[in-house]
Amino acid sequence: MMWPELVPLVPAYMDIANSRWLWLSTVPVVLVVLLQATIFLRRAWNDGKEMGLSEQKLKTGFKTGIISAIGPSIAVLAGMLALIATVGGPVAWMRLTVIGSVAFELPAAELGVSQFGYSLGDEGITETAYATAVWAMTLGGTGWLLVSAFGTRHMETVRTKISNGNETLIPIISAAAMLGAFAYFLSGEITAGTPETGSVAVGGLAMLGLLHLADSRDVQWLREWALGAAMLVGLLAGVALRVTVGSWW
Known part of the structure; x- marks a missing residue:
């Protein structure tokens, strides 16, 4: 009896995308992000005490931040499942740990493999095409990291100049900026x-x-x-x- 040849359901490049060495290479990046988060939380707690905030208020703020992160985390987790199916677990884990935007990562990966005439999920994607997709995702998100690294420390100065030294305007400007950011992200979704x-x-x-x-x-x-x-x-x-x-x- 002749058995039919089994056709692989997973594209060949996924063997590399989920390889042990790629998992190991993403671990340092994730550890750096966790270290940054730990340092930030510790500094925020200590600075809050220096500003005169009570421990009860600090705990309330900490708890509110954790609860508020649940909704976005669910959305990121849902998007991560789609990213795992196209670029593999290690890269999806690394990219969403650093950036967290599936809306950027998937188009960037698609742009990378399209330079070789492929589309994400195609069985014939070569290792070079896959590597190009990963580079497109990584380099494409570098701009945001650089702006955050070199521009964040100047934001308070900019905010003070906008308020022209009027302390009562600073909370209003901050609230308006937050509303503008939410409106920007929602405008494309509506x-x-x-x-x-x-x-x-x-x-x-x-x-x-x-x-x-x-x-x-x-x-x-x-x-x-x-x-x-x-x-x-x-x-x-x-x-x-x-x-x-x-x-x-």
Whole structure:
């Protein structure tokens, strides 16, 4: 009896993409990120004490930050699954540890392999094409890291100059900058399709409702959980719309 030849379901380049040596090469990068996060948290805690903040307020801020990170982390985890399927586990782990933007990493990888006439997931992708994709992802994200490294320390000076020395304007400017950043990220999603629009709308309404409830009942823990909960509700709403109605535009 002749057995049919088995056709591999995984592209050949994925053997390199998930190799032991590539896993080992990504470990130092991830460790550096973890070290930076540890140093930053330690400095923030110590500086908060020097500014006169009580330990209770510091713990509340720390807990609020952890809770607020849950929503974005779920989105990054979902995107990481797609990235693992195309560029392998090690590179996906490294890239999303450093940058965390699937919206950038996937197009950058696609741009790299397209120079050799391939598309992500093609079985015939060569090692050179895969290496080019990884270089495109890495070098393409370098600009953000350089701006953060050399420009962050000057942001406070810029903010003070914008407020023209008026201390009452500084919180307003900071809030406006934060709202502008959120609006910038959402502007492209609102018109991307029905699930995206619904996700933004439901998440925004959930945030308003939770904050109103927290203010009317004076529930502190609800304020802390509001952002993370609203993001999770919006994410679930987008998934539900995608599964049920799809996209109408």
